[in-house]
Amino acid sequence: MAERTFKIWRGNKDGGEFVEYKVDVGPGWVVLDCIHRIQMQHSTDLACRWNCKAGKCGSCSMEINGKPRLGCMTRMNSLPEGTITVQPLKTFPVIKDLVTDVSWNFEQNKRIAPFKPRPRDADGHHRMKQEDVDRVQEFRKCIECFLCQDVCHVLRDHKAHDKFVGPRFMIRLASLEMHPLDTDDRVEKIRKEFGSGWCNITRCCTEVCPEHIGITDNGIIPLKERVVDRFYDPVAWFLGKVFGKK
């Protein structure tokens, strides 16, 4: 067991500070294991969200050495020597310690009109080819860790929460817009209400995605193209009206 030093941000909305802890790290440990050890040995009231501990639920989002990451998927042996800093997501208001108020994200999801499927085939089945659902399935891998929201500079630096829904909900929109069965037309709202124009394709969101979803290239850019086709290309707009959107 090797001893490692952590600096963990402790505090609440009124302010806080980094507090130093030392942890004996066992084989294969991840950052979340260390936080649990700190809770048990040093500070039982340390606040940190977690659930599955296997990168499947997206609860333990935090900033480790300044980078948005999942605590459960960050192996200790992948971090450089020296003190490890852990702090809450910067884009969302702090509740306590490593826990932030991410309720804004849940509000955004409510703004997105639900899936509206075409009728079933006569025998009661929906038929879709696997290759036609591959790209939608890629977006649906999202575990809602909100790391992409945290790193998105429109939200993080410009605080334009009222203008742009952020990468997570752009790919939610993409998963509906590209769903072979969906009949709703979402393009106008993607531009006007959800702010697709605010993204300037720095790909920071794609970089931090623990599910390796091609958020920018496979989701946001195609949505932007649909917006451009609709609003700035009259021929495509006309053809779309005549032959359908897909």
Place this chain on the structure above:
Amino acid sequence: MGNGPDIKDIQTIEHDVIVIGAGGAGLRAAIECSRQGLNTGLVCKSLLGKAHTVMAEGGMAAAMGNVDNRDGWKIHFRDTMRGGKFLNNWRMAELHAKEAPDRVRELEEWGAVFDRTKDGLISQRNFGGHRYPRLAHVGDRTGLELIRSLQDYGVHSGIHVHMECTALDLMKDGDRVCGALGYWRDTGRFVLFKSKAVILATGGIGKAWRITSNSWEYTGDGLAMAYLAGAELLDLEFTQFHPTGMVWPPSVRGVLVTEGVRGDGGILKNSEGKRFMFGYISPRFAPETADTEEEANRWLAGDKSARRPPELLTRDEVARAINAEVKAGRGSEHGGVYLDIASRLPAEVIRKKLPSMYHQFKELAEVDITKQPMEVGPTLHYHMGGILVDAESQMTTVPGLFAAGECGAGLHGANRLGGNSLSDLLVFGRRAGLGAAEYIKALPGSPAPVADQVQASMRRATDILNRDSGTNPFVIQDQLQDMMGKNVGIIRTKSELETAVGELEKFKSEADKVKAHATSQYNAGWHTALDLRNLLIASEAVAKAALTREESRGAHTREDFAGEREEWVKYNVIIKRGADGSMVVEKRERKPGPTPLVEIANSKIEDLEGGKVGADYK
């Protein structure tokens, strides 16, 4: 009483019905309540979409016959009964098999994107104990698809979601349930939910064991709250150890490795390189299981005349086999066995079919499953036992209290088949919603919480913060997990179970003195301390039920009572709270199953498929 805060000063939220727990069962129940016109509150300990359903990997069992059209509800029913060693509630197993396909189609209608067959239909995969490919799936992240589809649909259906809110106790007005007291995790403030009915969907008790696939949430809250409110608990001795959890490194010990690995051709090997499952085929499954590698491989290649590989026997059988191999000294380096998919499928197919397993092993264990075998061993995964419910309505023995999903019981008997959980959540989540709506319609007047109960519940919670000193809740939980692993494990004996019961008494008195430091705001220690009561009630119920059932059946294995005993299939083990507050265990005779269902469950597969048995039963 009466020295706590005034009940009028507590935040009060009124709904027709509250659903506690927001995994698949809770979400589906809440959606149904809302559809029935009820004002519905959904209370969950974590953020929405993080419940354990999200961890389910392999799929959702439903006899749709998309991949093999020989499948049908009767075969699914028969598989479920045989997998559950005939201890299942007959009617629940029937309803489940009949209704699961509709629930899958409904989920698709709500936006779920399942993997497709070549013809564009919902694809179905093979799984342990299921005769035909039956699990609708999305790679190995089916649970995520299920919970997200319900969540996205649910937020538009008028449900009021109360996230990061923990229920402490159910409130009763006379015999009837009338709400629950809870607290907001972010502030520590109390909240009183007033409602005409309560649906529990709180999942399992995995946190009583160290090696478990469950997260911090699974502390038996629903079970304990129902027990304290007077509900009966059913067959808690049946705790499912999933055969394949990760064993290395220690920090991920217990994390689930999907049965889909074996469904897609993965094989189990011991340290001698031997494919050992051929040595563990029980007589019940022998006629339908391949006895040579050659036949097993033909089955995998799609030969419909070949029988299934023994790696796809039911979970109880595979877990015991792995346990026996390790005990016999033929285990892997870190005390498991080897699960090999690398030599069975090309690397790109593995990455496509099992992406999250690939990812999980690569990042957490530095193992490339397309090149190396995985090390796996049993992990506490699921509880077949739970709160006793009515098969049709899911109502417990307490009026107005319902239970669905893992915290309810009956469908799975002594052992659950993989894939039958996700379908259980939807079939019985919906039924609980319908049941609650029926109950409320017939309810005379509105029950109201009693101040004394509210104050007693609050005092229990605040005492933990207010006492000057006491034991560390994390340390008690840690020691409890050790004790349960040691004494209430896969293989059980009377002496160890008695030790467990004795030890639990000590844990209970320790838990009464537990102390949480600092304030009530998002305080992990306080939350753990509060959950301890529930964990201890659930642990005691499991240990006492296990001590009572003197046979080995399904997931309950007694070293001192080997094999299934004919007499015991006639009995359930019921647990309830006695008048003096102590736990009462009752061996209760089961009602015999309806004749046509008994015939179907016991039939030879040829007779069932050939129409000799059950043909007239719809």
